[in-house]
Amino acid sequence: xxxxxxxxxxxxxxxxxxxxxxxxxxTVLALLGTVIFCLxxxxxxxxLLSPDGATWQAAHWSKHDAKSPPSSNNTTQVIISLTxxxxxxxxGEELSLNFLLLQEWSDPRLIVRDGENGPTVQxxxxxxxxxxxxxxxxxxxxxxxxxxxxxxxxxxxxxKDGRVFRSQPLTFIVSPYRSTSEYFINIFTTRExxxxxxxxxxxxLDGRNPLSFKNSTLGxxxxxxxxxxxxxxLLYTTGHCxxxxxATSLKRSCLQVRFKLEKIPTLYPSKDLVLYFLSGIIFCxxxxxxxxxxxxxxxxVKVSEVKMTKLVRVCNLARGKKLIISSGDYEQFLRSVxxxxxxxxxxDIILEDDHGAEVDEEVFPIxxxxxxxxxxxxxxxxEDAASDGSYTPQCQQIxxxxxxxxxxxxxxxxxxxxxxxxYFKQALESYIERKPDLKELxxxxxxxxxxxxxAATKLINDFxxxxxxxxxxxPSTSDQLRFAKAIIEIIPCWKYPDSIDGIDILxxxxxxxxxxxxxxxxxxxxxxxxxPLKSLKRPVASxxxxxxxxxxxxxxxxxxxxxxxxxxxxxxxxxxxRRLMIQTLEHRNYLRGTNENSVLRVYRKxxxxxxxxxxxxxxxFPANAAKFLDTWETLREQILTNCKRISxxxxxxxxxxxxxxxxxxxxxxxxxxxxxxxxxAHGRGKGARCKIEDAESRLxxxxxxGTPLQSILDTWDSDISQPTLVYLGDDxxxxxTFFIICDKLALPLNASNSTEAIDSLFKxxxxxxTKYDQNLDxxxxxxxxxxxxxxxxxxxxxxxxxxxxxxxxxxSESN
Numbered sequence: 120x121x122x123x124x125x126x127x128x129x130x131x132x133x134x135x136x137x138x139x140x141x142x143x144x145x146t147v148l149a150l151l152g153t154v155i156f157c158l159x160x161x162x163x164x165x166x167l168l169s170p171d172g173a174t175w176q177a178a179h180w181s182k183h184d185a186k187s188p189p190s191s192n193n194t195t196q197v198i199i200s201l202t203x204x205x206x207x208x209x210x211g212e213e214l215s216l217n218f219l220l221l222q223e224w225s226d227p228r229l230i231v232r233d234g235e236n237g238p239t240v241q242x243x244x245x246x247x248x249x250x251x252x253x254x255x256x257x258x259x260x261x262x263x264x265x266x267x268x269x270x271x272x273x274x275x276x277x278x279k280d281g282r283v284f285r286s287q288p289l290t291f292i293v294s295p296y297r298s299t300s301e302y303f304i305n306i307f308t309t310r311e312x313x314x315x316x317x318x319x320x321x322x323x324l325d326g327r328n329p330l331s332f333k334n335s336t337l338g339x340x341x342x343x344x345x346x347x348x349x350x351x352x353l354l355y356t357t358g359h360c361x362x363x364x365x366a367t368s369l370k371r372s373c374l375q376v377r378f379k380l381e382k383i384p385t386l387y388p389s390k391d392l393v394l395y396f397l398s399g400i401i402f403c404x405x406x407x408x409x410x411x412x413x414x415x416x417x418x419x420v421k422v423s424e425v426k427m428t429k430l431v432r433v434c435n436l437a438r439g440k441k442l443i444i445s446s447g448d449y450e451q452f453l454r455s456v457x458x459x460x461x462x463x464x465x466x467d468i469i470l471e472d473d474h475g476a477e478v479d480e481e482v483f484p485i486x487x488x489x490x491x492x493x494x495x496x497x498x499x500x501x502e503d504a505a506s507d508g509s510y511t512p513q514c515q516q517i518x519x520x521x522x523x524x525x526x527x528x529x530x531x532x533x534x535x536x537x538x539x540x541x542y543f544k545q546a547l548e549s550y551i552e553r554k555p556d557l558k559e560l561x562x563x564x565x566x567x568x569x570x571x572x573x574a575a576t577k578l579i580n581d582f583x584x585x586x587x588x589x590x591x592x593x594p595s596t597s598d599q600l601r602f603a604k605a606i607i608e609i610i611p612c613w614k615y616p617d618s619i620d621g622i623d624i625l626x627x628x629x630x631x632x633x634x635x636x637x638x639x640x641x642x643x644x645x646x647x648x649x650x651p652l653k654s655l656k657r658p659v660a661s662x663x664x665x666x667x668x669x670x671x672x673x674x675x676x677x678x679x680x681x682x683x684x685x686x687x688x689x690x691x692x693x694x695x696x697r698r699l700m701i702q703t704l705e706h707r708n709y710l711r712g713t714n715e716n717s718v719l720r721v722y723r724k725x726x727x728x729x730x731x732x733x734x735x736x737x738x739x740f741p742a743n744a745a746k747f748l749d750t751w752e753t754l755r756e757q758i759l760t761n762c763k764r765i766s767x768x769x770x771x772x773x774x775x776x777x778x779x780x781x782x783x784x785x786x787x788x789x790x791x792x793x794x795x796x797x798x799x800a801h802g803r804g805k806g807a808r809c810k811i812e813d814a815e816s817r818l819x820x821x822x823x824x825g826t827p828l829q830s831i832l833d834t835w836d837s838d839i840s841q842p843t844l845v846y847l848g849d850d851x852x853x854x855x856t857f858f859i860i861c862d863k864l865a866l867p868l869n870a871s872n873s874t875e876a877i878d879s880l881f882k883x884x885x886x887x888x889t890k891y892d893q894n895l896d897x898x899x900x901x902x903x904x905x906x907x908x909x910x911x912x913x914x915x916x917x918x919x920x921x922x923x924x925x926x927x928x929x930x931s932e933s934n
Contacts, residue, residue, distance in 0.1 A: 166231045166246065166277075175231055175241050175277075177248035185254045188316045189226040197258045198223040199306060199374055200322035203333040206341065206353050206378070209292070214302050214378065216291040222258060223284050223322070229255065230281040240284075243275040257285060258317055259310035264293060293378075300351075300380040307362050307373035319374050321357050329357050330376060342383065351380040429487050432494045435460060440494075447487050449480040456497055467500040473591050494591060543589070543598075543605035550585050551609070557581055561610060568612040568929040572766050575634065575922070579625075582606060583638040592642065599626055599635050615921055616928045617904070617911075624921050632918040677709040679721070688723045696728060704738055711888030718887055719864055725886075729869035732859070736882040743907050747878040750906055755788040757927050762791045765926045770794060770811055782851045785873040790815060795923045796901055798894040814894045819844040821851050828858070828865055835863050841892040842883040844876055859883050881907065 164183040169176045177183075188195040204218040244252050257275065269288040276284040293302040311317040321329040332341045332353075342350050360375040431452070434440035438460045445452045457464055470478040473493040478486060486492065551558050560577060564570045570578070582602075590598045603626035607614050614621030627633040680703055687699040703722070710718050718725070725731050737744045763775055771794040779787040798814050809817075817839050822831060824847050831845065842861045846854035857868040857876040861883065870876040881902050884891060891899040901920040903909050916924075 164228065166229060168231065168237050173237060175237070175246050177246055177253045180248035180253050183228065183253070183255070185256050188256060188258075188311060189224070189228060190316075194316060194318045195224055195258075197317055197319050198322045199319055200327075200329045200331075201376065202331045204330060205333045208351075208380075212295050212300075214291075214293045214295075214380070216293060216304075216378075218289060220260075220262075220287045220289050220306075221284070221322070222260070222287075223282065224258065225280075225282050226256065227281050229277055229283065231277075231279040240276050240278050243277050243283075246277065255283070257283075258308060260319075261307050261309040262289070262291075263305045263307075264291065302378040302380075303375055304378075305360055305362070305373050305375050307371070315371060318372070321374060323357075330355055351382045354379045354381055429492060431487070431492055433459070433497060434494060435497055445487060447484040449483045452483065460497075462499060468497045469500060471496045471498065543586075543602045544608055546585055546589060547582065547605055547609055550581070554581070564610055565612060567764075568932065569764060569926055570610065570613050571764065571926070572768070572922075578606075578610070579634045579638050583635060583642075586635070587642070594639070599639075600628075602626075603633070603635055612929045613925070615925045617921075617924070623916075624918060624925055627918065627921075630915045630918070634918070637918070676713075677706050679703075679706050684721060693728070693730070696724060696731075697734065700724075700731065700734065701738065704735075707735075708739075711885075714888065717862070719861065719866075725866055726864060727867070729867040732866065732868065732879045732883050732886050735886045739885060740907075740909065743909055744882075746907050747881065747902075748874065751785070751874055751878070754906065754927075755785055757931060758788045758791050758795070759784065761927065761930045762795055764930070765923065766795055768794060768797075770797075783853070783873050785877060786819060786846075786851070789818070789877055792901070792923070793818060793895070793898050796897040796917070796919050799897065799917065799919070809894045817841070817843060817892050817894055818898075819846065821846045821848070821854070823847070824849055824855065832860070832863055832865060835860060837863075839892075841889055841895075842880055842887065844880045846873070846876075861887055861889065885909075 164177065164179045164181075166175050166177050200221045201218045202221055204216065206217075207215045209215045243255060246253050255275075255277075269290075273287050274285070278284070291304060293304065295301065296303060306319060308317045308319065323329055341353055355376060355378050357374070357376050360373045361370055362373045363370050428444060428446050431443050431445050432440060433443050433456055441459045443452065443455050443459055445455065453468060453470075454464075456462070456468060457466070462468065470483070472478055472486070472495065478495065551561055557578075560574055564574055564578075586594055586598070586602050594602070600622070603622040604620060606625055607621055613624065615623040617623070623633070625633050625635050627636065683699055683703050684706075687696065687703065691699070707718055707722065710721065733744070759775075759779070763772060771791070774794055775791065779791060782790065793814060794811060797811050798809055816836075820843060822845065826847060839860075840862050842859050845858040845860055845865075847856040847858075848854035854873060854876075857870045857873075857879075859866040859868060859880060866883065868876055868879050870879060881899065884899065897917040897920045900914060900916050901924065904911055904914060904916050904920075905924055
């Protein structure tokens with residue numbers, strides 16, 4: 120019989136409670152033991168040797184107090200020294216000092232543990248704590264007077280035994296103390312001044328010197344040099360000073376170094392020593408002194424003869440021209456002329472300069488001493504004037520015009536002669552006939568009714584050489600004027616349309632920038648480099664091309680209507696704004712005329728209303744307000760069609776081929792016109808000429824739609840202060856929003872397209888009362904004269920702008 124086994128007994132509830140209580144007690148005891156252990160053995164920040172033994176690393180560094188000195192009970196001693204000291208006198212008696220400020224102290228918290236191996240000194244930047252450089256306490260020092268610190272090269276080094284070394288490059292400009300030759304620098308603590316936890320001492324331990332110079336030799340103090348001053352030796356002393364903490368009147372010790380400049384006396388040899396030395400030289404050199412004197416005198420004579428020898432250009436219309444060497448002897452020169460030109464020795468000759476004045480024996484040597492010797496014409500006494508050439512101003516070249524008989528040029532003194540006006544034309548036609556390539560170039564220009572830039576350069580170089588052959592290196596203004604008229608008769612398409620005689624491109628009576636004048640100046644400049652002469656320059660009439668040309672002297676001051684201006688700058692409907700703008704127009708004209716104050720600063724409504732630029736210009740110039748919109752479309756197409764014919768500039772052709780299509784047609788034409796009238800040199804002291812690409816950015820800038828206007832103003836180039844057009848849109852060919860930025864102020868425009876925006880951009884110069892950007896001066900003056908027709912009589916149009924105007928006019932007539 121099988122007896123069933125009994126099931127195991129289940130634990131009672133009491134047994135389970137005892138078991139759980141026992142586990143909880145054990146857990147609490149373990150946690151309590153851990154806390155007690157941590158309290159008895161707290162984790163402290165320390166620096167340990169890295170596993171690779173090559174560097175150091177920090178542990179628990181978050182517990183390090185980098186704001187407190189190493190010891191809270193004892194005073195921390197910081198040892199100070201100055202090294203690599205250099206000095207220089209600047210701005211009179213001020214002393215410029217450069218040196219390294221070295222500091223050394225001990226910090227027991229930084230002693231490296233287990234540091235038998237590895238480096239003995241480590242840069243603090245190389246010690247890592249949790250992946251980043253550690254921070255340690257450093258003394259906070261102040262120096263008087265104020266100094267400049269180069270923190271980028273400051274270094275801090277840590278030694279294994281806890282010593283810290285710190286170097287700081289400093290620069291001082293120190294004034295002398297109470298008008299003496301002494302200077303001082305004080306070094307003191309700042310953060311720990313009131314507590315006295317830090318004390319500064321000079322590094323004089325073991326006989327070390329607390330100050331060392333960079334360029335000293337054998338311990339001698341360096342020499343300090345100053346511009347225009349006597350050299351001095353720099354001496355110094357180090358010591359202590361006392362400073363008072365203002366808050367508590369607490370006094371603490373500080374370090375002081377005093378410098379003193381000791382002038383170095385100039386040593387001169389004594390009188391007896393000089394006499395002894397000279398007597399010795401004389402005694403030794405007596406046998407050869409006479410020989411030396413002989414050679415010196417002979418050399419001086421030879422040099423004088425060479426210096427007096429000059430080349431003189433002599434001419435006679437019947438006998439040609441020759442160069443003759445002369446030393447200033449008048450009679451010898453006459454004999455040389457007769458020999459060179461094969462004139463009978465019994466014949467008497469008379470010399471004349473290039474203006475027909477007789478040159479006699481008394482004047483001839485003085486004439487040779489001039490920097491540029493004029494050409495000498497000679498006449499044979501008794502010969503017929505028609506056969507010997509008589510007098511002709513600079514008989515440089517003989518021209519034969521449809522006849523083998525020579526033409527006798529007419530003197531400027533007799534302009535009423537039948538040959539007076541036609542002489543230059545005949546000479547030019549004869550010259551062109553003898554130059555097939557030049558004849559073809561003139562024929563092509565007249566056929567195409569256009570003289571482009573390359574053709575203008577070639578023609579003016581050749582033509583001016585003819586003028587110089589006829590009238591010498593310094594032709595008179597009347598000769599240049601008549602010569603320019605002769606060129607216009609030969610090449611009629613070169614005539615400038617906006618003047619009576621049409622010679623402004625060739626000869627500019629106001630601005631002296633004609634092609635003939637420019638070429639002559641270039642020739643004279645090259646001549647002056649070899650024969651410098653003091654030249655007198657007449658003042659050039661300054662063109663009033665700036666829009667503030669309405670500025671007048673002695674104008675009546677117009678007081679501001681403060682009530683009207685305040686009302687105008689408030690929120691108003693458009694019709695009220697227009698009424699108040701008309702009411703205050705005279706005051707704005709006064710501001711524009713005197714430049715007393717900026718219109719934009721007083722009348723802030725220009726920064727809010729997009730219609731005000733055009734409305735103000737309409738009030739100022741009612742007859743000229745619509746001229747741009749009426750003529751620009753035709754002018755735009757002329758520029759885009761003919762610009763590549765007008766100029767062979769590589770930059771222009773690259774812009775037309777690659778970039779013009781990126782803009783809408785009006786903006787493309789405006790930029791093409793800028794390439795035709797590029798920035799020019801401004802003259803000495805007036806700023807450099809900018810590149811054509813930079814000039815583009817001064818004219819118009821494009822930004823993507825959605826670009827914040829404030830970000831545009833914040834990043835605006837401060838050098839661009841004149842009105843500049845700003846486009847916003849999806850691309851350059853279809854701008855949707857327009858602004859004008861002037862002096863970093865944004866003026867909105869109610870323009871529906873770029874043509875209206877460009878119209879407002881020009882008008883803004885007059886409305887604001889500002890001058891043209893000097894790099895865009897030629898472009899805007901072209902617009903002012905040719906398009907808006909403003910202030911024509913008082914504005915000097917640059918030559919390049921005149922050329923473009925003449926070329927466009929000629930091409931439009933031919934079409």
